[in-house]
Each structure stands twice: as structure tokens, then as C-alpha cells.
Amino acid sequence: MINISKKTNALGEALSTLRVVWRRRKGQEIPGAILDTIDVIWPEGKPRPLLTHKKQTPGGWHMIFTLMPGVSFNEFKNKTEYFSDACRGLVDIKKVNGFVHMNISTGSMENFYPYSFNPEDYPKMDLPVPVGYDSSGKLVVFDLAESPHLLVAGVPGFGKSNFLHVLIHALLPKALVAVMDFKRLEFAYLKNHCALARTEVEALALMKALNREMERRIDLLDAAGCAKVQEFKDDMPFIVLVCDEVAEIENEEIVYYIDRIVRLARAVGISVVMATQRPSKKLKIFKDDTRDMFLARICYQMADEISSRMVLGEQCPQAAYLPEIKGRGIFKYGMTIKEVQSMCLYLKDAKKMLEGTEKAVSDFAQCCSVKRLPPR
Numbered sequence: 001m002i003n004i005s006k007k008t009n010a011l012g013e014a015l016s017t018l019r020v021v022w023r024r025r026k027g028q029e030i031p032g033a034i035l036d037t038i039d040v041i042w043p044e045g046k047p048r049p050l051l052t053h054k055k056q057t058p059g060g061w062h063m064i065f066t067l068m069p070g071v072s073f074n075e076f077k078n079k080t081e082y083f084s085d086a087c088r089g090l091v092d093i094k095k096v097n098g099f100v101h102m103n104i105s106t107g108s109m110e111n112f113y114p115y116s117f118n119p120e121d122y123p124k125m126d127l128p129v130p131v132g133y134d135s136s137g138k139l140v141v142f143d144l145a146e147s148p149h150l151l152v153a154g155v156p157g158f159g160k161s162n163f164l165h166v167l168i169h170a171l172l173p174k175a176l177v178a179v180m181d182f183k184r185l186e187f188a189y190l191k192n193h194c195a196l197a198r199t200e201v202e203a204l205a206l207m208k209a210l211n212r213e214m215e216r217r218i219d220l221l222d223a224a225g226c227a228k229v230q231e232f233k234d235d236m237p238f239i240v241l242v243c244d245e246v247a248e249i250e251n252e253e254i255v256y257y258i259d260r261i262v263r264l265a266r267a268v269g270i271s272v273v274m275a276t277q278r279p280s281k282k283l284k285i286f287k288d289d290t291r292d293m294f295l296a297r298i299c300y301q302m303a304d305e306i307s308s309r310m311v312l313g314e315q316c317p318q319a320a321y322l323p324e325i326k327g328r329g330i331f332k333y334g335m336t337i338k339e340v341q342s343m344c345l346y347l348k349d350a351k352k353m354l355e356g357t358e359k360a361v362s363d364f365a366q367c368c369s370v371k372r373l374p375p376r
């Protein structure tokens with residue numbers, strides 16, 4: 001007697017094997033891996049994400065899903081790590097107009113890009129910052145004025161300081177820049193271009209001046225009926241405070257003033273960029289929820305998954321597995337996550353680029369009412 005149910009099962013298994021093989025055919029391995037992962041998490045016959053569109057991009061794949069009733073966007077997004085592992089790429093999931101967009105970066109990236117950037121190419125941005133080139137070879141630029149604070153992290157030697165030089169050079173034409181550098185040598189060449197604080201005494205003076213400036217600006221905007229600096233008609237230049245190695249900041253008063261600026265200065269055009277190897281909440285500067293105020297983050301090589309998640313969020317251990325390439329990092333801003341290769345700016349070139357442009361310090365002094373930083 002023929003066993004029909006056995007035959008049907010065998011046929012079903014054969015079909016599903018065929019489907020897996022077909023899905024993973026040459027050139028389709030990435031979407032195949034994503035669909036296989038979906039099959040495991042949301043078996044057929046139950047509410048599940050449905051693929052509605054897929055397209056290869058210069059740096060990987062772009063896929064669009066609709067979610068059947070019973071599957072939430074958060075549930076889908078929370079599986080980012082599974083998708084990333086399955087396709088060995090960086091997966092970024094976001095919701096646009098009710099559809100779920102998944103960008104997968106897998107492309108091999110260039111390992112080196114020399115610094116070349118003109119902020120005038122980004123007229124819609126107040127403070128354009130070049131983060132680096134993505135896997136499709138496109139320069140990722142974000143507006144620091146919108147963010148308005150940026151956290152830079154990574155183990156030593158993989159490009160934090162280099163990125164800060166890139167950022168400062170990109171910003172100098174548009175903003176007044178103040179640098180807090182307890183390492184004391186790295187940014188010394190900027191002394192005629194930025195307000196530079198290299199000791200605790202200088203840092204405290206700078207923080208007090210910035211806080212006074214913040215209060216002055218709040219009063220001015222209030223009197224003019226403006227909600228933010230972009231609406232203010234008179235001249236009110238953007239100010240960016242760059243703090244290298246914030247683990248060194250121990251002084252309670254400095255911590256207090258920086259914290260105030262991070263919390264209150266958004267509307268008045270003052271941004272803060274902080275760099276550190278590992279932004280643990282054990283650091284004085286990140287006690288309470290100060291770290292959460294940094295919506296934009298760039299993370300170079302990290303020692304382990306915990307450190308990577310500390311910077312990029314629970315879903316993102318990838319900075320622990322970045323290739324050991326100087327300047328290779330992961331940029332996160334809001335829902336966007338991208339692997340990037342930052343531009344390289346050698347110090348000798350940085351110095352050369354500034355020749356003949358010594359002016360910013362006096363502007364800054366005027367703007368912040370800092371006559372002169374106290375002598376060391």
C-alpha cells in the first residue's frame with residue numbers, strides 16, 4: 001500500500017531544499033541568507049515579514065519588507081544581529097512610509113582616502129562633517145548642527161585623533177572651534193585657529209566662558225522670540241567644543257559645565273564632540289545619562305562586543321569585528337548605521353592647510369568674551 005503522507009512529506013522536503021538552493025544561487029547569497037533567517041525566526045504559516053523588493057547596490061543590497069499583522073517593526077529590528085551574522089555584512093533596518101527598509105553593506109571597501117573636503121558643497125547643512133566613505137564609495141556627511149553632539153570611540157591607534165583633525169578642518173570655515181586636549185601635543189598646531197585648553201586651569205576657564213556664552217545666547221534668542229540659532233537674524237556663529245580623551249576629565253567643576261552645555265546648548269548653536277577609548281558610564285563625564293545625549297556616534301575598532309554595544313547600541317557588536325584597518329569605523333546617527341573609511345589627514349598637511357588663515361582665536365575670544373586664557 002502506498003503511504004501518501006510519507007510521499008507528501010518527502011516532496012515537501014525536496015521542494016524546500018530546492019528553494020534553499022535556488023535562493024542561495026550564485027549572486028543571490030546575501031538575500032538568500034536573509035530569507036533563510038526569516039524562515040527560522042518566523043516559520044511559514046504564521047505572521048511574518050514579507051519581502052516585496054530587493055536590489056543590488058554598489059555596496060551590498062537593499063531589501064524592502066512589509067510586516068504581516070502580528071509582527072512589529074521593533075521585533076524585526078531587534079533581529080538585526082541575526083541578519084548581520086547570516087550575511088556577514090552590516091545590516092541597517094529602518095521604517096520609511098510604513099515599509100521596512102533593510103540596507104546590507106557587504107562590499108569590499110577602499111582602505112585609504114586622503115583628506116579632501118569642501119563644506120561649500122553642502123549648502124543645506126550648517127556644519128557638514130565628513131565621516132568617511134561607505135562601501136558604495138560615497139562620502140557620508142552629516143550635519144553636526146542637527147545632531148548636535150558627536151561621540152567618537154575606539155581603541156588606541158585606529159583613527160580617533162585623525163578623525164578629530166578631519167572634523168576640525170572641515171568645521172573651521174563655518175564654526176568657532178574650541179579644543180580641550182589634555183594630551184597637550186596633538187592639537188598644539190591649532191593654537192592660532194581654535195581656543196585651545198591643555199591644562200585643567202585652561203579647561204575650566206574655557207568651560208566657564210562657554211557657559212556664559214550659552215546663557216548670553218539663550219537670553220538673546222529669548223528676547224528675539226527665536227526657538228533656535230538658525231532663526232536668529234543677527235550674527236551668532238556656531239561653536240564646536242572638541243574634547244579629546246574625556247577619560248582624563250576628573251575635575252567636578254569641568255564635568256558640571258560640560259554637562260550643562262551638552263544638555264542645554266543645542267538650540268543656541270553650541271555642539272560638543274567627545275572622544276574616548278571606551279565611553280563607560282564609570283567615567284565621570286558620562287555619569288547619569290550624559291552619554292545618551294550624543295545621538296551621532298562614530299566607533300573605530302573596539303576590543304570586544306560589550307564595548308561596541310556601549311557605543312553603537314545593543315544591536316551592534318560589529319565594531320569588535322572591524323577589519324584591522326586604520327580609519328575603518330562604524331557611524332551611527334539615529335536609525336542609520338554605516339561602515340565607513342574615514343579620510344586620512346596627516347599632521348604636516350593639516351598644518352600646511354592652515355597657513356595664512358590665523359584668525360579664529362580672536363573671533364572666538366570676542367564671541368565668548370574670553371580675553372585671553374590664563375597663563376599656565
Ligand SMILES: Nc1ncnc2c1ncn2[C@@H]1O[C@H](COP(=O)(O)OP(=O)(O)OP(=O)(O)O)[C@@H](O)[C@H]1O
Binds near residue numbers: 156
Ligand atoms: N583614516 C585613516 N586612514 C589612514 N590612516 C589612518 C587613518 N586614521 C589614522 N590613521 C593612521 O593611524 C595612526 C593612528 O591614528 P590616531 O592617532 O588617529 O589613532 P587614535 O585612535 O587617536 O590613537 P590614540 O588614542 O593613541 O591617540 C596615525 O598615525 C595615522 O597615520
